[in-house]
Amino acid sequence: MKQTDFVGGFAKGLKVIEAFDAESPRLSIADIAVSTGLDRATARRCLLTLVELGFARYDGKYFELTPKVLRLGHAYLAATPLPRLIQPLLDHLSEDVGQSASASVLEGTEIVYIARASQRRVMSINLVPGSRLPAWCASMGRVLLAALPVSEARAVLERSTIQANTPSTKVSIQALLAELDLVREQGFALVDQELELGLCSMAVPLLDTRGSVVAAVNIGAPAVQMAASEVRARYLAGLRHLQAELRPLMN
Numbered sequence: 001m002k003q004t005d006f007v008g009g010f011a012k013g014l015k016v017i018e019a020f021d022a023e024s025p026r027l028s029i030a031d032i033a034v035s036t037g038l039d040r041a042t043a044r045r046c047l048l049t050l051v052e053l054g055f056a057r058y059d060g061k062y063f064e065l066t067p068k069v070l071r072l073g074h075a076y077l078a079a080t081p082l083p084r085l086i087q088p089l090l091d092h093l094s095e096d097v098g099q100s101a102s103a104s105v106l107e108g109t110e111i112v113y114i115a116r117a118s119q120r121r122v123m124s125i126n127l128v129p130g131s132r133l134p135a136w137c138a139s140m141g142r143v144l145l146a147a148l149p150v151s152e153a154r155a156v157l158e159r160s161t162i163q164a165n166t167p168s169t170k171v172s173i174q175a176l177l178a179e180l181d182l183v184r185e186q187g188f189a190l191v192d193q194e195l196e197l198g199l200c201s202m203a204v205p206l207l208d209t210r211g212s213v214v215a216a217v218n219i220g221a222p223a224v225q226m227a228a229s230e231v232r233a234r235y236l237a238g239l240r241h242l243q244a245e246l247r248p249l250m251n
Contacts, residue, residue: 009046012038016046017055017069026062073130082215083114083129085249086206089242090117090217097238102127103206103217106144109160111135114215136160136176137169139191139203140216146183147205147213153180169194188236192228199223200231204239208250217242 019035020027027035032043047063050056054068086103094101094117104111110132118127127133135141136157145153157173164171170179183189188204195201203218219235226234 012036012042013046013049016043016050017065017072020065026064028062032063082250085246086115086215086217087117089245090115093117093219093238093242094119097219097235099219099221099235100127101217101219102140103215104133104138104140104144105215106135106141107132109135109156111138111141111144111216133195134160136162137165137191137195139189139201140218142180142183142189142191143203143205143216143218144213146180146189150177150180153177165195166193166197168192188232188239190228190232193223197223200226200228202231202235202239204236204243206243206250207247209248214250 015036015038016032019032024031024035029040029044029047032038032047033040036043038046047056047058050065051058051063054066056063056065056069082105083103090101090103098119100116100118102113102117103115104113106112111134113127113129113131113133115129116127133141135145145156148156154173154177157176162171162173162176163169170176179189188202191199191201191203193199199220200223201218201220203216205213206215206217208214217239219231219239221231221235
């Protein structure tokens, strides 16, 4: 790509949109400038442009995104067949095991949910398509990181903000790389209360007909109901079955 092909203003606008999240739904010009690294004048122009186009609203001090922004995410969900292929099987799996099931893809240092079938609230946050979690401590994230070459997986971990979410969280890069080695060897990831207390999650990769990992799918269960070993015994077969069913459909 030539430097003359890069539209800097467009890139800055996208950076401004990405600055809004669940913890920061309302931001001032100063907040955006700090979060994005843009100068205040540029941040102001980007925000006012979003307001003019209907993607944001402004109350005189704070900006917040409007539902129109959902069109951007919907464009991806509508354009790719993956969520449509996965959702019916995910619904069936979730009903069969009585637990929530999800599918996600890797995007930078995070996983992005592309489909979800929810039986009950397991996590403290409400997960829906478009939700993001750190890849390093999520079962689906570890499956997706394990599919990368070791050097790339290490690079993702080094760019990640790694912190102890619970007393069980693995926080050293060496420990996480060893965990990814185990995931590669056994073909699934099992995370026992590392992301959040009370949550145990198991994930397997989804492969296309060429054997490339294109997504991951998981089942999450309350840790108070069963030990991690029981999660494996109860749910791995169902995840493997879904994995096998989807593979011929993903070219």
